[in-house]
Amino acid sequence: MLxxxxxxxxYAQIPALRGVDMDINTGEIVALIGANGAGKSTTLKAISGLIxxxxxxxxxxxxxxxDLVPEQLVELGIIHVPEGRRVFPRLTVEENLKVGSYALRARxxxxxxxxRVYTLFPRLAERRxxxxxxxxxGEQQMLAFGRAMMAKPVLLLLDEPSLGLAPILVEEVARAIDRFHDDGATILLVEQNAELALGLASRGFVIETGRIVLTDTAPNLLKNPNVWASYLGREDWEVVDERHRAPAPSS
Incomplete structure (x- = not known):
């Protein structure tokens, strides 16, 4: 697909991406992980036509x-949910959702x-x-997701959807991503929370200083000691499977 x-x-003649190669197949959830400033958000902005x-x-x-501008990419079904939610603060919840359906393909x-959005996110219905x-x-993140759902995405670009959220809301984000996938969207997920991203994805890419340095299945990346030490934050854990991990027994 992509x-x-x-x-x-x-950016101002300073390289941000240096020869990135990626491919995403229809129906996949693919994670793009890396440190801050590695080029994750820049990759999404390039795909969605923002740069x-x-x-x-x-x-x-x-x-x-x-040669396409962002509005034309939206008509193709490429929907970008940027970091920081970016809801319209003065519009109501319902008006924000209506903005998501402005494209001809979504009308x-x-x-x-x-x-369907209100069924998935009942708090939005209460605050419509x-x-x-x-x-x-957390509610603004749900609203950003709901607005994207209104746009009927074919390819959904998610930039740090769990950033700054409490653990219980991170679980809600994960369920929402699964719902997008169940509805047929192909997803490219950028996440500082690499454990969350690889738990949801089938494949992943690791980016460092603007270059893809590693690509593999998500389970293999979760088991890779270099990835585990660099992006998952602990070196003394044993990976049980791609979604459940436990501390290694002490000697």
Whole structure:
């Protein structure tokens, strides 16, 4: 579905991406993990047309995205949920959701889509007439997800969806991502919480200083000691499976 070859991006002539190659197949959840400043968010912005690469190609369903603006990418079904939620603070919850369905491909069935959002996130239904800026951080993340759901994504780009959330809300984020996947969306997930990302994904890419340095299945990345030490925060744990981990027994 998505193919990226030799992608370069610069900010004020300073390289941010240095020849990134990635591929994502239809129906996958793929994680992109790495340290702060490694190029994760830049990769998503390049795909969604928010920044223009200095070199390389991005193709979606066999079509080059080089000359398309973000609005055209939305019409293709490429939906970007950026870091920091970015809800419209003065619009109500319901008005924020309506913004998500402005694209031609998402019009029609808006009422049914909105009710599906409210079923998945009951707190949004309770606050449907409340201003988006008055919601808690977790509720704003649910609203950002709901707005993306209204847009009927084909390819969903998620940038740090669990950032700053309490553990119980991180679980809700994980359930929402699974729901997007069940509804047929292909997902590229950027997460500082690498354990969460690889627990949800089938494959993963590791990016360092603008380069992809490792790619493998998510279970293999979870078992890789270098990945475990660098991105999962503990060296003294034994991986039981891709979703459940336990401390190694002491000697």
């Amino acid at each position: 193919r990226i070859e030799n992608l370069h991006v610069e 223009k690469p200095s070199a390389g190609t991005i193709e979606f369903a066999g079509r080059s995205l080089a 029609g069935g808006e009422k049914e889509a909105r009710e 007439r409340q201003a988006g800026g008055s919601l808690s951080g």
